[in-house]
Amino acid sequence: MHTELLPDTPHGREKAAAILRAGGLVAFGTETVYGLGADARNDRAVTAIYAAKGRPGINPLISHFTSAEAAFTQVMPTLLARRLAARFWPGPLTLVLPRGVDCAISPIATAGLPTAAVRVPAGGNTRALLAACGFPVVAPSANPSGRVSPSDAAHVLAGLEGRIDAVLDCGACRVGVESTIVDLSGATPVLLRPGGITLEALEAACGMPVAAPQAHNDSRPSAPGQLSSHYAPGLAVRLDADTIGADEALLAFGQPLPGSTLVWNLSEREDLHEAAARLFAGLRFLDMEGHRRGLVRIAVQPIPGHGLGRAIRDRLVRAASPRP
Structure with missing residues (x-):
């Protein structure tokens, strides 16, 4: 397979969206890191992400949306979820919430869990790509599983050339670390992964403490980025x-x-x-x-x-x- 490098232009984004609509894999830049995108509803496309990355099937994925309204059609939002979305979306915050009754996200993307991880990325061009697709896009970091995350298009090609259909070259990522993940499926918010939104800002918006995560279980992670060995260089x-x-x-x-x-x-x-x-x-x-x-x-x-x-x-x- 040849991996095509697409420019971040209206034509490039439309071509990327066409590949995603056809069930292909496209890496694209967000404000955090480059994500490897696929149609979140398409079991075969989601499975292809796990294969391209060598990612364990137990490790769930984040679904990306153009707006909070679109994200909340797939999950059951709480009042706190709506408050955090109003404060931090678009931006580097992922919310874990119970799947909605009509949730179209593939169970493969959620690793069979009763919850789904959703976010609205910052950057008008990123959301323009999502809008051109017209469906939620799952997008874990666009690198071989467990290795260093990519912050520009060259990093993606270094790890996934020949394994994916295309890379949309969106330039260097502004934040540089993945999104903060907060579990809102229980009685109190729990920080599952620190990221681009600080704990201090998160607790100020929540108006309450955000609990630290329990000890992670490598055999059953509840969100991305929880495996004990991750983001690793060769040295x-x-x-x-x-x-x-x-x-x-x-x-x-x-x-x-x-x-x-x-x-x-x-x-x-x-x-x-x-x-x-x-x-x-x-x-x-x-x-x-x-x-x-x-x-x-x-x-x-x-x-x-x-x-x-x-x-x-x-x-x-x-x-x-x-x-x-």
Whole structure:
């Protein structure tokens, strides 16, 4: 299969939509990362996403919509869900809610769970593509399962060339880490995955604490991004480094540790928004160049645990976890 690179123009988006309508797979940029899109209603197309990525079938997918009204036709929204949608959509927030009576999302996309994960992405061009489709589009990150998420079209092609039909080149992603996922299917909101909406902003909008997730179960995740090993480069990852070894590349934050010969600085001015946007590109660069130089590990300087730092640390902890 040849993977076609499409421009983010009205003609390119219409061609991408035509491929999706025909049951094909198209990667496209959102404000978070590039997603690998398929018709959420089409069992065969959804199954093809799992095959192209090598993704476990137990790992559910997020369905993307043009508006909150469209999303809420597929699930049973609570008052809190409507409040959060009004505050954060379009944007990097995913809500997990009970499937609606007439939910058209494939049970394969929800991994057989009684809930569905829905979001309205930011970016007029992204929503223009969704509007051209006229149906919900599932779109996990457009990379081989468990590996570093893609933040530009070249990253997608590096991992999925020949496995998918097309990539809609939407440029670099602005946020750079995946959406925050909140489970609203129970009595209290639960944070399933930190992401582009901070916990502090989320709790302010909820007017109540948002519970931390229970220990994740790799055999039955309730949302994407919960597997213990995820977002992983080929090189091993060492967290909270205060020294650097001769065989290590350095993922820096602020002033780099002395002694490293290969450095990617997430943010010299210690700006967490800049760091999030540069995270996945940095892991990819250090992995590729580190392999070329014969290095064995990526050492990561400490990242604060507040604001977007919570999402960055979550990705790095999973990148550092033992590989299955």
